[in-house]
Amino acid sequence: xxxxxxxxxxxxxxxxxxxxxxxxxxxxxxxxxxxxxxxxxxxxxxxxxxxxxxxxxxxxxxxxxxxxxxxxxxxxxxxxxxxxxxxxxxxxxxxxxxxxxxxxxxxxxxxxxxxxxxxxxxxxxxxxxxxxxxxxxxxxxxxxxxxxxxxxxxxxxxxxxxxxxxxxxxxxxxxxxxxxxxxxxxxxxxxxxxxxxxxxxxxxxxxxxxxxxxxxxxxxxxxxxxxxxxxxxxxxxxxxxxxxxxxxxxxxxxxxxxxxxxxxxxxxxxxxxxxxxxxxxxxxxxxxxxxxxxxxxxxxxxxxxxxxxxxxxxxxx
Numbered sequence: 001x002x003x004x005x006x007x008x009x010x011x012x013x014x015x016x017x018x019x020x021x022x023x024x025x026x027x028x029x030x031x032x033x034x035x036x037x038x039x040x041x042x043x044x045x046x047x048x049x050x051x052x053x054x055x056x057x058x059x060x061x062x063x064x065x066x067x068x069x070x071x072x073x074x075x076x077x078x079x080x081x082x083x084x085x086x087x088x089x090x091x092x093x094x095x096x097x098x099x100x101x102x103x104x105x106x107x108x109x110x111x112x113x114x115x116x117x118x119x120x121x122x123x124x125x126x127x128x129x130x131x132x133x134x135x136x137x138x139x140x141x142x143x144x145x146x147x148x149x150x151x152x153x154x155x156x157x158x159x160x161x162x163x164x165x166x167x168x169x170x171x172x173x174x175x176x177x178x179x180x181x182x183x184x185x186x187x188x189x190x191x192x193x194x195x196x197x198x199x200x201x202x203x204x205x206x207x208x209x210x211x212x213x214x215x216x217x218x219x220x221x222x223x224x225x226x227x228x229x230x231x232x233x234x235x236x237x238x239x240x241x242x243x244x245x246x247x248x249x250x251x252x253x254x255x256x257x258x259x260x261x262x263x264x265x266x267x268x269x270x271x272x273x274x275x276x277x278x279x280x281x282x283x284x285x286x287x288x289x290x291x292x293x294x295x296x297x298x299x300x301x302x303x304x305x306x307x308x309x310x311x312x313x314x315x316x317x
Contacts, residue, residue: 001026002181005078005098007064009033009086010043011228012105014050015167016084019174023182027056028076031069033086034060043163043228045085065091073097083136087116095136100186102136104143107166108199109150110134111191114141117202119166123159124224128152131169133177135188142196144188147177158223158245207232211259211299215248215277222246222281231285234298239290241298244283245269252278260297272298 004027006017013032020027032047051058057076061069064086070093073081078098083090084105095102108118109130122129130150135143149169153162207225209218209232218232222243225232231242249271256262256273263271269282270292284292 002079002100003028003077005029005031005073005076005081007031007081007083007086007090007094008047009035009045011045011163011167012043012085012107012170013047014045015170016082016105016174017047017050017054019171019178020082021054023174023178025178025182027054028078029057029059029073031064031073032058032060033064033088034062036062039230043085064088064094070094070097090136092138095138103146104134104136104141105170106132106134106141107162108132108141109148110141110145111193111196113197113199115199118199119159119162120202120206120224120229121199122153123157123162124220126153126155126157126220129162129166129169131166131173133173134191140198142191142193144190146181146188147173149173149176158226159229160227163228204230209234209243209299211272212275215274215279218274218279219246219248235300236286236292236296236298237288237290240287241290242285243281244285246282247280249278249280254278257297259299261292261294264292264294 002025004020004025006013006027009032017027017030030047030051035044038044048058048060059069059072074097080100081094081098081102083102106114106118107129108122109128110132113122113127128150130148132145132148134141134145137143149172151165151169207221207230209221222232222245226244231244233240233242235241247268254262258273258275260273261270262273268280270280272279272281
């Protein structure tokens with residue numbers, strides 16, 4: 001029976017542990033990321049509790065390449081390491097540690113969409129996704145593939161719905177592959193590197209909403225920034241406003257100034273004029289206690305703000 005070590009931080013890690021347990025693999029240890037601020041790790045999962053529930057050895061870490069983590073893992077003598085759901089770069093010592101190799105995970109249709117923030121990117125671009133398990137090497141998500149389960153990103157899917165689809169397809173992919181692995185099947189298929197594409201880093205600030213953009217683009221950005229991400233945001237009366245949900249409006253014959261609230265509906269929320277088109281906003285979270293009304297304008301007029309600031313400076317002299 002293979003000795004399995006699992007490294008991770010988020011829900012995809014938890015589901016992988018669940019599937020390894022379901023197929024009765026020998027999990028010799030779990031290394032769980034315990035960040036200083038769990039809110040900055042999208043979809044963070046408490047792997048310590050999962051390990052304790054399943055009577056599995058556990059070590060929490062801040063930095064995976066610290067000597068304590070490496071030495072602890074070496075003592076486990078793993079045959080395979082599953083490194084699923086965290087963004088820290090593994091040093092070569094990890095890749096060389098297991099007898100067979102390190103299995104990585106990525107939620108895109110590899111070789112498409114290698115790199116950073118794949119959940120946000122495939123939601124934003126409405127790209128088809130996948131649960132892809134592959135043999136890790138020194139490159140980013142470019143190793144040969146063990147198994148993939150594909151899914152579509154629908155018009156109304158936000159990041160939270162895509163996260164659920166990813167979890168469902170992790171189960172499908174591992175249900176297909178883990179029995180083969182148990183029988184000694186270790187034959188990953190090389191990726192076609194000529195078809196590769198890459199995604200770059202995204203941060204909380206990339207959820208800023210520019211109301212001069214089209215309703216279509218803003219709608220996708222709100223969906224891509226939704227939970228488990230920090231949310232899309234704008235400003236109103238010096239309050240940061242996080243917007244979790246949106247819907248395009250195509251049937252109401254109304255037009256207004258970009259960024260202004262045109263209508264309010266108890267069910268649909270606030271109708272906003274965008275640079276091209278109309279957008280309903282709902283499930284809003286205000287930094288301070290604020291209430292929007294028809295005619296209010298979201299965001300800042302930068303030149304007006306600069307003028308006010310310079311005028312204030314002059315008056316203070």
